[in-house]
Amino acid sequence: MDWTRVETTFRDRIVEFVQRMHAEHPGDRIYGAALHEFYAESGGVIAWPMVGVASERSLASVATARFDADALRWSPADWPWQLDPGEDEDALAEEVTAEATAGDDVTWDRVHRRYERTAAKACRSARRILVDEGIVDRDFIAVAMDEAWELIPLSLSKAQMRKHFPELDEEQVAVDRLAALPVEARIAELVAIVDEHVSPPPGAERATAWLRELGRDAVPTILDRLRVAREKWQWAKLLGELGESSDDVVDALDAVVATRSLSEPDRGWAAAALARLGRMDVVVARIDRLPEEVAVRALTAPYTSFRDIGVPTPLDYTPLEAALTAHPSLHDPVCVRLAPGSGYCVLAADEVEVAFGGLGSGWAAVRRHAVIVLADVRLASDRRARYTAELGRLSADPDERVRDAVVTAEQFAR
Numbered sequence: 001m002d003w004t005r006v007e008t009t010f011r012d013r014i015v016e017f018v019q020r021m022h023a024e025h026p027g028d029r030i031y032g033a034a035l036h037e038f039y040a041e042s043g044g045v046i047a048w049p050m051v052g053v054a055s056e057r058s059l060a061s062v063a064t065a066r067f068d069a070d071a072l073r074w075s076p077a078d079w080p081w082q083l084d085p086g087e088d089e090d091a092l093a094e095e096v097t098a099e100a101t102a103g104d105d106v107t108w109d110r111v112h113r114r115y116e117r118t119a120a121k122a123c124r125s126a127r128r129i130l131v132d133e134g135i136v137d138r139d140f141i142a143v144a145m146d147e148a149w150e151l152i153p154l155s156l157s158k159a160q161m162r163k164h165f166p167e168l169d170e171e172q173v174a175v176d177r178l179a180a181l182p183v184e185a186r187i188a189e190l191v192a193i194v195d196e197h198v199s200p201p202p203g204a205e206r207a208t209a210w211l212r213e214l215g216r217d218a219v220p221t222i223l224d225r226l227r228v229a230r231e232k233w234q235w236a237k238l239l240g241e242l243g244e245s246s247d248d249v250v251d252a253l254d255a256v257v258a259t260r261s262l263s264e265p266d267r268g269w270a271a272a273a274l275a276r277l278g279r280m281d282v283v284v285a286r287i288d289r290l291p292e293e294v295a296v297r298a299l300t301a302p303y304t305s306f307r308d309i310g311v312p313t314p315l316d317y318t319p320l321e322a323a324l325t326a327h328p329s330l331h332d333p334v335c336v337r338l339a340p341g342s343g344y345c346v347l348a349a350d351e352v353e354v355a356f357g358g359l360g361s362g363w364a365a366v367r368r369h370a371v372i373v374l375a376d377v378r379l380a381s382d383r384r385a386r387y388t389a390e391l392g393r394l395s396a397d398p399d400e401r402v403r404d405a406v407v408t409a410e411q412f413a414r
Contacts, residue, residue: 183217
């Protein structure tokens with residue numbers, strides 16, 4: 001891949017659009033430009049972003065009583081001056097996509113990451129050109145703005161971060177401080193951050209992700225917090241994501257599931273965590289004494305997007321089929337929870353054959369799930385032919401829910 005050409009194209013589109021807006025609106029101070037609306041479908045398409053440009057007057061023109069100028073200042077989707085990708089940019093994005101999809105998931109991640117970082121690098125060079133030309137003043141910045149704002153620090157200097165995005169700068173200071181702590185002290189502080197009603201920097205989401213990265217080292221502290229917390233669901237959920245299925249973890253989660261005085265979310269997430277850890281049998285042993293919602297959460301958890309967070313749970317329909325055989329009245333509620341669009345797991349390469357096995361399950365919930373998750377992965381030509389043949393067979397399935405899933409899968413394929 002010619003990454004110099006990608007960077008140059010990003011840079012030139014920013015420069016050209018700012019030059020054009022400057023010419024069309026003389027006397028108006030342009031303060032920022034942004035590459036935004038980044039879109040990438042894991043293992044699939046990588047799209048070219050839009051270019052947004054904002055001036056003081058254009059910002060004032062879209063400000064409202066509800067969203068004032070300060071709130072919209074770095075919300076490029078709300079700026080009135082936008083440049084869509086052209087044919088050349090779309091063609092270049094197709095080249096990047098081809099490079100990304102030429103190998104495995106590791107290749108895709110590597111190419112996608114480089115693409116985004118190339119965009120951030122181009123923002124820096126675009127700013128230098130525009131400042132040197134005198135079109136903008138030195139306070140102007142060009143920035144790549146992805147949904148998670150992870151590219152912003154790569155686009156700017158530390159001084160620019162402090163001035164324009166002080167909240168991100170504050171978050172980075174907190175991250176640097178936590179990173180310097182011994183692991184046990186860091187875990188204790190991260191747990192405390194998650195536990196706060198209003199979490200201090202770097203915020204509950206970042207702290208939770210960090211705890212996942214720390215993995216088994218974090219389990220004892222999280223277990224202690226689960227036992228004493230008034231609201232237990234977030235700690236039960238996190239234990240499921242860490243992938244540690246020791247007796248202590250299983251016993252603690254089982255105790256939450258069994259405690260009738262606890263809320264349904266607490267018990268439901270504990271049940272889901274047990275299922276994710278490969279211990280659906282522990283929940284099934286209590287299933288006659290559980291609220292239906294708690295039971296259904298456990299039976300469906302290993303097949304939803306929840307199982308992809310943290311340490312993935314290998315796809316295995318056997319526990320679900322065994323539970324439904326023992327408790328067939330739960331089949332319809334499970335179907336409701338596992339309806340298409342509810343957030344299915346994403347198949348890994350070594351799970352494709354398991355999903356093919358699910359197409360022949362005696363349970364419609366499993367057949368339907370397998371139809372949809374297979375539709376969402378790239379299959380080699382022999383497997384694609386095999387899948388097409390299976391869809392033809394399942395188009396006459398006795399269960400309408402499976403037939404509807406086949407129609408959805410066929411539409412997706414087209």
